[in-house]
Amino acid sequence: MGCPQQRAVDGGHGSSLLPVSQWPLVAEIVSHLSQNLKVPVWCKLRLVAGNKSLTHKLTALLADNGCKLVTLHARYASVTRRRQGLADLNEVKILKDVVTSIPILSNGNVRTLQDVTKNLEFTGADGIMVGEALLANPWLFEGKEADSVGIIREYLDICANVHADAFSIPSVRQHIRNFLRAK
Ligand SMILES: Cc1cc2nc3c(=O)[nH]c(=O)nc-3n(C[C@H](O)[C@H](O)[C@H](O)COP(=O)(O)O)c2cc1C
Structure with missing residues (x-):
């Protein structure tokens, strides 16, 4: 609701x-x-x-x-x-x-x-x-500083190796855009 x-x-x-x-x-x-x-x-x-x-x-x-x-x-x-x-x-x-x-x-x-x-x-x-803060920094609850490059590398690795068939290019693009908002 x-x-x-x-x-x-x-x-x-x-x-x-x-x-x-x-x-x-x-x-x-x-x-x-x-x-x-x-x-x-x-x-x-x-x-x-x-x-x-x-x-x-x-x-x-x-x-x-x-x-x-x-x-x-x-x-x-x-x-x-x-x-x-x-x-x-x-x-x-x-x-x-x-x-x-x-x-x-x-x-x-x-x-x-x-x-x-x-x-x-x-x-x-x-x-x-x-909600939104986790889109930019999925590590937020670990208290880690947001590191856009590190998150993007880890995310792309998951996309390529773990669930390769579950990702569409538009959603990958959107997530990378979100990670780049992290400071
Ligand atoms: C990408 C995205 C999708 C969301 N989808 C829903 C949803 O389906 N239902 C809902 O009640 N809230 C949805 N929200 C709202 C969040 O659950 C949350 O209530 C809102 O973003 C405020 O919390 P935040 O300041 O931590 O982002 C969504 C938020 C985002 C960023």
């Missing part, structure tokens, strides 16, 4: 499932999955627009329907560009205080390993998810 892209909204998934009107459907999906899958069901959401307590209520509803963990990307779905503002980690902190029945993961704003520590200390979350 995080993706705000138009195609997700048009398809009735991603952040289009956040409004209260969709909650019966969300409850049905999560309940059905959690009763029929052998793996635990986890959900990731953005902030629910409107009253601030709606995000807490949705999280509690997910937990009541068998969801075992929630990650909050603390931006509204209306924020589709990173430059429109930082994730509001205070909302993660509040959610963690309000919903105690399942683990809460924090998501947003991490660019370095130090950000991971600061984020967890501030929010009190049970863990963290990182």
Whole structure:
């Protein structure tokens, strides 16, 4: 319940499932999955627009329907560009205080390993998810300095030798572009 892209909204998934009107459907999906899958069901959401307590209520509803963990990307779905503002980690902190029945993961704003520590200390979350920074530096969680050339060499080696049939040139090009963003 995080993706705000138009195609997700048009398809009735991603952040289009956040409004209260969709909650019966969300409850049905999560309940059905959690009763029929052998793996635990986890959900990731953005902030629910409107009253601030709606995000807490949705999280509690997910937990009541068998969801075992929630990650909050603390931006509204209306924020589709990173430059429109930082994730509001205070909302993660509040959610963690309000919903105690399942683990809460924090998501947003991490660019370095130090950000991971600061984020967890501030929010009190049970863990963290990182997206974009890992595209530039997959070694982030090891605390290693990003080294574009080293990462590119390692990545190309994997492409050529480990899963040679699983890579398309456009995706390889995209990843190399991301690695070159690392400083
Ligand atoms: C390449 C890419 C693909 C993503 N795909 C999804 C997705 O399918 N569903 C989703 O909820 N969020 C998706 N996100 C958003 C991230 O999971 C994350 O919530 C967001 O980037 C904020 O975290 P960050 O600041 O660590 O990047 C994607 C992000 C990136 C960079």
